[in-house]
Amino acid sequence: MRINIVLRNKETGEEYLTSKNRRNNPDRIKLMKYSPKLHKRVIFEEKKN
Numbered sequence: 001m002r003i004n005i006v007l008r009n010k011e012t013g014e015e016y017l018t019s020k021n022r023r024n025n026p027d028r029i030k031l032m033k034y035s036p037k038l039h040k041r042v043i044f045e046e047k048k049n
Helices: none
Strands: 003-008 015-021 029-037 038-045
Touching: 015 029
Parallel strands: none
Antiparallel strands: 003 015, 003 038, 029 038
């Protein structure tokens, strides 16, 4: 079952909305995403609900 999650960058506060499969990834995830404010790829971490 896939659930919607929010990924947040700590430096800029930008957020991405994505989904994950809770059965395959029970822990919080970290993804490299593009930050338009910083003009480079940075780590976005799963935000607490």
